[in-house]
Amino acid sequence: MASDSLAELTNRLKQFAAVREWDKFHSPKNLAMALVAEAGELAAEFQWLERVESENLTQEQLARVKSEAADVLAYLVRLADRLGFDLIEAANAKVEVNEGRFPVERVRGVASWVG
């Protein structure tokens, strides 16, 4: 039973938690905490790599990165589900905000916006 969309993944993960009676652990607060912990594990995969190494991962490194990225997505999907918002919609709304904040002609090629 594979999910081929974010909506299907959302339902699949909801079921996964429900049958295990894990909803009691999945408060929005706890899910946000689990998400940042998984994001930390993802970061750890890259911490000692030089830029060019991160662009040329071994198959073993890539497999670990995919596994950690999956964990981050899972908690993000659960969080949005618990709070009743649509992740794709939220992402599109944010892109529109960022298009206003970062006009192409002002930020092209520079990271001046990071201070």
Added chain:
Amino acid sequence: MASDSLAELTNRLKQFAAVREWDKFHSPKNLAMALVAEAGELAAEFQWLERVESENLTQEQLARVKSEAADVLAYLVRLADRLGFDLIEAANAKVEVNEGRFPVERVRGVASWVG
């Protein structure tokens, strides 16, 4: 130009970075670092909330959470795009692994698997 799927969002974000010539900043290492930083901002929204408060966010709190969740998703999508893997596929593969690791009858209602 809204994206109504993860694939469309991926393309939209790729364009967003490309026209700003930001690809040079978007090495997998840097994207993983930006992702965990955004996950930290998401966690910050919940840090002083009690569980029940996190389950009953104000409209203002929810708006900030959606904005931070959008940032996490954006970097996750960019990372998967740069590394050439499918996020939904990776998530489904991980669910299958977890179904094996956490059999319902063993973990039902308990968090013993956290130690």
Added chain:
Amino acid sequence: MASDSLAELTNRLKQFAAVREWDKFHSPKNLAMALVAEAGELAAEFQWLERVESENLTQEQLARVKSEAADVLAYLVRLADRLGFDLIEAANAKVEVNEGRFPVERVRGVASWVG
């Protein structure tokens, strides 16, 4: 050879890295990334705990928390050492800033300052 102060710990960790020829991995960027990854591991120890459980850790949980807190401190100490600043001094300077930002009479007992 135990260190009984932050200054001694700084030297001990510098030696630890030097004899292993790990300084080449310890750029400030990499140390910051390792630090947030360890902070994520620390957060993970608490992610499914209720507040009261976090205030009454088992000996085993406490041992893991101490181990993760030690990792965070180690990378923080290494980072400050590489960048040439004094952690205690930086912390005291920040407390002074925060005393100005959060006057007692305005913030007593409330978390309004979190938005």
Added chain:
Amino acid sequence: MASDSLAELTNRLKQFAAVREWDKFHSPKNLAMALVAEAGELAAEFQWLERVESENLTQEQLARVKSEAADVLAYLVRLADRLGFDLIEAANAKVEVNEGRFPVERVRGVASWVG
């Protein structure tokens, strides 16, 4: 009233929270969450920097890094205080563990230990 040691900083931060009646927010769970959020802010300072840029911060960048590092240390100190353990002692114990795990002759100059 500056603190010139970790013990004095611990007391100063304890007072800072006590007079603001913030202890109710400072459960170990919440402190761990605040700590990883601050670690994320520290990581954010480095996210778009190349290694060499991170080794040659501008004065403005360094000031921000010191401020974020101070926040991480503050929450780490508060957490250890709330849980009743000595940070320096925990760090020294971990160094001893790591000396056993990473013998010089086996790991010199290599990051093979990261997988």
